[in-house]
Amino acid sequence: MPEERDSSVTLPLGDWWEDFRVAVGFLTRLPTGGSAGASPGALTQASRTFPLVGVLVGVIAGAVYAVAADCGLTPLIAAALAVAAGIVATGALHEDGLADFADGLGARGDRQAKLAAMRDSHIGVFAMLALALGLILRVSALATLGQPLQVLGALIAAHAGARALLPWAMYQERPARSDGLAVAVGRPSRATAGAALVIGAIVMVVALGPGAGFVAAVGAALAMGLLPLARRELGGITGDVLGAVEQSAEILILLAIVAAR
Secondary structure, X not given: OOOOOOOOOOXXXXXXXXXXXXXXHHHOOOXXXXXXXXXXXXXXXXXXXXXXXXXXXXXXXXXXHHHHHHOOOOHHHHHHHHHHHHHHHHOOHHHHHHHHHHHHHHOOOOHHHHHHHXXXXXOOHHHHHHHHHHHHHHHHHHHHHOOHHHHHHHHHHHHHHHHHHHHHHHHHOOEOOOOOHHHHHOOOOHHHHXXXXXXXXXXXXXXXXXXXXXXXXXHHHHHHHHHHHHHXXXXXXXXXXHHHHHHHHHXXXXXXXXXOO
């Protein structure tokens, strides 16, 4: 498994910036060039900046919502456009993982059959239902919030908080396969994974305030319940499982924010 650089919190600011560029290049379609030629170890270390990439995606989506609202579009349409903007920015990376994981869980047979279903390029009914439900819940939650500044804070918190969980999941769980994305990225150190969690928590508190930030963090933590499920059904995690965790966390954070209003 790839080794990462030593020390995740004592490196100079320039190294944090380079890690951020690598993470942006990996998690989004934005033209940074940061992940081109990056070693697996560099990407493992860069995972500490995953929540910061979430901030960037949240700002993009929030800006689209604000522009749509300013043009007189309804909150529902503006919310749909904001969610679409996030999907375009990330290339539907996490949505693809959610769909594949749903198909894997819905497949009949043993672990190998489920893993094979997840790698099948065809999309099944479970994938379609998971994607549809996820889109409906996210768009509805944002439309319920309504005000552009509230939506911006919610989007930043959801995207950052959800991505903050990924390094910790990679640290805690073993890969289900001997190849694939989860193996290629490698296992972050405890310090790297912990740094991502701390950054994600800080972002949620700043974006939402202490009370709503705490409620959002609880919502994010609930998404980690997918890990024991993946362990039981698949024998570990894959890149698709990580995508499903991220999507579930986004949804749960947004629902928690709405419930805490």
